[in-house]
Each structure stands twice: as structure tokens, then as C-alpha cells.
Amino acid sequence: MKFLVLSRRSTIYSTRRLRDAARAEGHGCLVVDPLRCVLVLGEGRPSVRIAGEEITGIDAVIPRVGTYAVEYALAVVRQFEMTGVPALNGSAAIATAKNKWATMQLLMQRGIPVPPTATMRFGTHLKEVIRDLGGAPVVLKLPRGMQGAGVILSESAQGAESTMDTVWALGQDVMVQKFVSECRGMDLRVLVIGGEAVAAMRRTARDGEFRSNIHRGGAGRRAELT
Ligand SMILES: Nc1ncnc2c1ncn2[C@@H]1O[C@H](COP(=O)(O)OP(=O)(O)O)[C@@H](O)[C@H]1O
Ligand SMILES: [Mg+2]
Structure with missing residues (x-):
């Protein structure tokens, strides 16, 4: 089989491991930076080009989408899906996984327990919400953070309120979650x-x-x- 790994750099540990594992099993494995892909729609079938050449003959795409330019990387994954090339994971699953609130909604829907969590865009009833979550300390989370960035421990309801006000002022969403002390x-x-x-x-x-x-x-x- 011929795999295509979509990754910003071929030197990243997980990318190298995937490539080495594929080659060790006798498969072809190409590593391409999704941001260098040119996507074309319109005449004929959708295509993905790199360095002026159309990428063809790929059996499966392995997306390694980080935090940078997520939307563009997802458009590249979707473009491959449109041409019938399967992606592991698919663009819809990655989009959900990149958003903590969407992920929790899906987990709950599928009967997997999640810690008590709330999200809102105004702090009007924040004190009651924090009380209902079991009181401070609480954990605040930016839905789009990863690697621990955007995950904040707030020792008091007042501290949580001022942090959330700041995040809202920057135009971002924020979630407040029960601190799991165990x-x-x-x-x-x-x-x-x-x-x-x-x-x-x-x-x-x-x-x-x-x-x-x-x-x-x-x-x-x-x-x-x-
Ligand atoms: N509600 C919580 N209570 C206690 N620790 C938490 C809680 N939420 C997150 N953490 C700690 O913070 C880490 C990062 O949080 P997580 O939600 O997984 O964000 P990220 O996507 O950045 O990894 C977790 O691995 C865990 O160690
Ligand atoms: Mg985590």
C-alpha cells in the first residue's frame, strides 16, 4: 500500500515512527506538509497538488494535524476524502477532537461519563454554576487548546470569573470544569x-x-x- 502522512515536518517523532513502521511492513510512505498542498476544485475531479504535481496513487491518508492552521489541514484531508482516499482519522472526527466541548458532547451522547462541566458566554450566573459544579477550585479550559495549553486551575470563583472575563474579551469560548482532585x-x-x-x-x-x-x-x- 501507499500511505501519505500529512505532517508539518518529517522529523517529528510520531511522523518518523509512522513512516518507519509503514516501510518496515513493506509499504510506501510519503510525508507531505499539508500547508504546501494546493487544492483545486471546479473542472474535473478535485485534486491535491504538491510542487506543481498532482498527488495520485495514494491508498490511505494519515493526518497528523497539530494546532497550527487546523482549518487548512482539514480542508486537505477532506479533499482526499472527496477523491475516495480514506483518511485515518477522517476530517469530521479530527474536527470534533480539536474542540473539547464538541468532544464532551459526543462522549456523553455515547454514554461515556465526563466530569461536570459548563460553558457560557456571559458571567451573569457564574457563581451559581461554579457552586453546582461543586465549588472552587475549578479547571478552566479553552475548547481549542492542546498539550495542556489553555488549561488553567482556578482556586476561587472570583479568580475564575476574572480569567473567564479576559478570555471572553479576547473573543474566545471557555469552559469551566469540576477539579477532579482524585x-x-x-x-x-x-x-x-x-x-x-x-x-x-x-x-x-x-x-x-x-x-x-x-x-x-x-x-x-x-x-x-x-
Ligand atoms: N477537571 C480536571 N481535574 C483535574 N485535572 C485535570 C482536569 N482537567 C484536566 N486536568 C489535567 O490537565 C491535563 C490537560 O487537560 P486536557 O483537558 O486533557 O487538555 P489537553 O487537551 O491540553 O491535554 C490533563 O491531562 C489532566 O492531567
Ligand atoms: Mg489531554
Whole structure:
């Protein structure tokens, strides 16, 4: 098979691992920066070009969409989908995953429990909302953050209010979530493939930090699922 990995740089660890794994299995694997793709619609079938040449003969696309120019990267994934090339994951799934509120809505819809969380655009009833979530401390989250960026621990309702006011003034959405104290800076990342939990990693935050993201200095260890 011939895979196309959409990734900003071929030197990124996960991109290199995907390419090496594909080649080790005897597959072709091309790494292309989605922002260098030219998308064409109109006459004939939709096409994707790179360096003036149409990209053809791809069996599957593996998108590695980060935080930069998400909309454009998703347009590239959708363009491949339009030409019948499957993408893992698909553009609709990535768009949901890039938005924490949309993700939580979907999880709840599918019967997967989520921590008590609220979102709003005015602080008029924020104190009551925070009280209903169990009171401070609370965690504030920008729906579009990742790697722990935009995840803020707020020790008081007043602190939460001023932070949320600031975020709204910048024209952004923000969510307020119950602080899950049992975590104590730890979380479990479970990889689910085709509806089956296949591997897990326990992540532990560095000292003085509640976010266990590796990008925030956390450490990851293989975990056995029970
Ligand atoms: N409600 C919460 N209570 C306690 N810790 C939390 C809560 N939400 C997030 N965290 C910590 O912050 C980290 C980052 O939050 P997360 O929502 O996963 O954002 P990101 O998409 O940036 O990883 C989590 O891995 C966890 O360690
Ligand atoms: Mg996370």
C-alpha cells in the first residue's frame, strides 16, 4: 500500500515512527506538509497538488494535524476524502477532537461519563454554576487548546470569573470544569482502536503542576488495563 502522512515536518517523532513502521511492513510512505498542498476544485475531479504535481496513487491518508492552521489541514484531508482516499482519522472526527466541548458532547451522547462541566458566554450566573459544579477550585479550559495549553486551575470563583472575563474579551469560548482532585496530577491515556482498548499510558505531572501532559514536563509509563 501507499500511505501519505500529512505532517508539518518529517522529523517529528510520531511522523518518523509512522513512516518507519509503514516501510518496515513493506509499504510506501510519503510525508507531505499539508500547508504546501494546493487544492483545486471546479473542472474535473478535485485534486491535491504538491510542487506543481498532482498527488495520485495514494491508498490511505494519515493526518497528523497539530494546532497550527487546523482549518487548512482539514480542508486537505477532506479533499482526499472527496477523491475516495480514506483518511485515518477522517476530517469530521479530527474536527470534533480539536474542540473539547464538541468532544464532551459526543462522549456523553455515547454514554461515556465526563466530569461536570459548563460553558457560557456571559458571567451573569457564574457563581451559581461554579457552586453546582461543586465549588472552587475549578479547571478552566479553552475548547481549542492542546498539550495542556489553555488549561488553567482556578482556586476561587472570583479568580475564575476574572480569567473567564479576559478570555471572553479576547473573543474566545471557555469552559469551566469540576477539579477532579482524585487525579493528583495523574491521568491514564487509553488508545482505543476499532472500539477496543489496546494500550494505555499513565502520565504523571511534574512537581507543582496539575497537568500531566508530557509537553508540560509530565512523565509517561506504560500501564496495564484492568
Ligand atoms: N477537571 C480536571 N481535574 C483535574 N485535572 C485535570 C482536569 N482537567 C484536566 N486536568 C489535567 O490537565 C491535563 C490537560 O487537560 P486536557 O483537558 O486533557 O487538555 P489537553 O487537551 O491540553 O491535554 C490533563 O491531562 C489532566 O492531567
Ligand atoms: Mg489531554
